[in-house]
Amino acid sequence: MVRSDARENRARILQAAREALAEDGSASMNQIAQRAGVGPGTLYRNFPTREALALAVYQDEVERITGSVPELLAGMPPLEALRHWTTDLVEAMRRKHGLGDALSPGAHQAMSEQSYGPVIAAITQLLDAGKKDGSIRTDADPGDFLQLTGALWRAASGPEDRSPRMLALILDGLRTQPQR
Amino acid sequence: MVRSDARENRARILQAAREALAEDGSASMNQIAQRAGVGPGTLYRNFPTREALALAVYQDEVERITGSVPELLAGMPPLEALRHWTTDLVEAMRRKHGLGDALSPGAHQAMSEQSYGPVIAAITQLLDAGKKDGSIRTDADPGDFLQLTGALWRAASGPEDRSPRMLALILDGLRTQPQR
DNA sequence: ACGTTATGCGGAGACCTCTCCGCTTACTTT
DNA sequence: AAAGTAAGCGGAGAGGTCTCCGCATAACGT
Numbered sequence: 001m002v003r004s005d006a007r008e009n010r011a012r013i014l015q016a017a018r019e020a021l022a023e024d025g026s027a028s029m030n031q032i033a034q035r036a037g038v039g040p041g042t043l044y045r046n047f048p049t050r051e052a053l054a055l056a057v058y059q060d061e062v063e064r065i066t067g068s069v070p071e072l073l074a075g076m077p078p079l080e081a082l083r084h085w086t087t088d089l090v091e092a093m094r095r096k097h098g099l100g101d102a103l104s105p106g107a108h109q110a111m112s113e114q115s116y117g118p119v120i121a122a123i124t125q126l127l128d129a130g131k132k133d134g135s136i137r138t139d140a141d142p143g144d145f146l147q148l149t150g151a152l153w154r155a156a157s158g159p160e161d162r163s164p165r166m167l168a169l170i171l172d173g174l175r176t177q178p179q180r
Numbered sequence: 181m182v183r184s185d186a187r188e189n190r191a192r193i194l195q196a197a198r199e200a201l202a203e204d205g206s207a208s209m210n211q212i213a214q215r216a217g218v219g220p221g222t223l224y225r226n227f228p229t230r231e232a233l234a235l236a237v238y239q240d241e242v243e244r245i246t247g248s249v250p251e252l253l254a255g256m257p258p259l260e261a262l263r264h265w266t267t268d269l270v271e272a273m274r275r276k277h278g279l280g281d282a283l284s285p286g287a288h289q290a291m292s293e294q295s296y297g298p299v300i301a302a303i304t305q306l307l308d309a310g311k312k313d314g315s316i317r318t319d320a321d322p323g324d325f326l327q328l329t330g331a332l333w334r335a336a337s338g339p340e341d342r343s344p345r346m347l348a349l350i351l352d353g354l355r356t357q358p359q360r
Numbered sequence: 361a362c363g364t365t366a367t368g369c370g371g372a373g374a375c376c377t378c379t380c381c382g383c384t385t386a387c388t389t390t
Numbered sequence: 391a392a393a394g395t396a397a398g399c400g401g402a403g404a405g406g407t408c409t410c411c412g413c414a415t416a417a418c419g420t
Contacts, residue, residue: 003386006398028376039400044378144335144346151331155324166324173353183416186368208406219370224408 010046012036017057021096029053058096065089066122078130083171085126086149089119090163093153120146130174137176145170190226192216197237201276209233238276245269246302258310263351265306266329269299270343273333300326310354317356325350 016036020027029050033043047053055062065088072081123142130136148170156163196216200207209230213223227233235242245268252261303322310316328350336343 001387001397003397005386009399029378030376033400040378041380041400042398043400045398048378050377139345140349141342141345144342144349147335147342148328148331148346148349150334151328154330155327162321162324162327165319165321166328169320169324169328169350169353171353173349173351181367181417183367185416189369209408210406213370220408221370221410222368223370225368228408230407 009036009038009042013038013043013046013053014057017053021054021057025096054096058092061092061096062118065092066118069122069125073126073129077135078126078133079135079171079175082126082130082136082174083167085122086152086167087164089149090152090156090167094156127174134176136174140174145174189216189218189222193218193223193226193233194237197233201234201237205276234276238272241272241276242298245272246298249302249305253306253309257315258306258313259315259351259355262306262310262316262354263347265302266332266347267344269329270332270336270347274336307354314356316354320354325354 013032013036017027017032020032020035029043030040032053033040036043043053047056065085068088069081069085072084075081076084120142123145127136127140127142127145131138131140152163152166152170155161155166193212193216197207197212200212200215209223210220212233213220216223223233227236245265248268249261249265252264255261256264300322303325307316307320307322307325311318311320332343332346332350335341335346
């Protein structure tokens with residue numbers, strides 16, 4: 001059974017985090033807890049890491065992005081779809097400050113299936129489409145790709161945005177046929 | 181003029197950090213300062229970030245790695261040299277806990293030229309050799325490559341080491357001619 | 361040798377992350 | 391309605407990062 005106050009607290013935390021992160025991307029966990037009117041303990045029990053919180057706050061966005069895969073695949077070849085999708089993802093991560101780190105699974109603990117799963121699933125769909133039509137090498141691994149995406153995010157946050165060039169490089173590595 | 185006590189303090193900090201990091205890779209900055217017999221302020225004045233300190237401590241190692249480039253290039257084709265070099269780098273970063281983050285320039289501030297430069301220089305040498313003999317595409321950027329190396333490091337720290345597969349992918353992206 | 365000066369010291373302290381645990385309280389059972 | 395119970399709360403606090411600034415003192419001119 002889920003206690004009613006627990007449900008309300010969770011909602012209030014998400015609301016507070018949404019506001020606080022919108023105002024200041026680097027709002028502290030303490031500030032968010034205070035704003036939500038709960039203790040730090042409650043915040044951390046609901047969201048063990050800052051990343052888990054950020055991911056929950058932006059879950060709509062994550063869903064939007066992961067959900068756009070079929071549409072992309074319908075309208076263009078797999079490799080192009082993958083490029084667009086990844087660009088979208090990186091763009092969203094940059095806009096929503098703090099989301100980026102959430103997608104580096106190896107860094108700390110394995111992310112919860114809940115939030116890490118959909119992203120991997122989306123990548124898997126895209127890669128599989130390319131493997132099926134022969135444009136993407138069959139040994140491409142979704143986890144590897146996500147990991148590299150983390151580097152893209154970091155690159156996009158820098159002064160000069162290297163990410164398009166880096167993405168092109170990665171995609172060329174995924175190809176079966178050279179396109180150069 | 182450099183004050184003598186300043187010079188000594190810097191040396192003592194490096195010594196203490198070397199020992200402390202050898203014993204426990206996640207030794208706190210405070211612990212290191214205490215061990216060196218200086219205040220936290222002095223530690224942070226000499227090494228603004230944990231990464232700067234780690235890089236200074238392992239500078240020999242960094243020099244060894246960056247210095248091995250000519251030898252590698254003499255003994256094998258550029259792409260192979262690049263693979264070996266990068267594997268070495270990732271391996272060293274994994275062994276010496278805490279070095280890895282130091283090589284992600286975009287993450288926080290631009291790294292000091294002193295420490296970031298040699299690594300970029302080494303990569304530049306390797307890429308240039310490949311560009312010259314036509315095996316590496318001419319638009320390959322050393323900064324991009326370093327950034328991707330950061331992802332490799334993170335990948336190597338995880339439970340399963342994806343880094344060789346990821347490196348292969350990146351190198352295939354750098355190629356001018358397909359090799360598959 | 362002796363002031364003068366400004367370089368560098370280092371600890372107090374602001375603020376952070378994250379944990380632990382005694383108390384509160386929503387739900388269940390009778 | 392009353393009592394039982396365990397889920398959940400939240401604050402105290404341990405330990406961390408990093409800054410600021412009054413004070414000590416090394417280097418220099420005389």
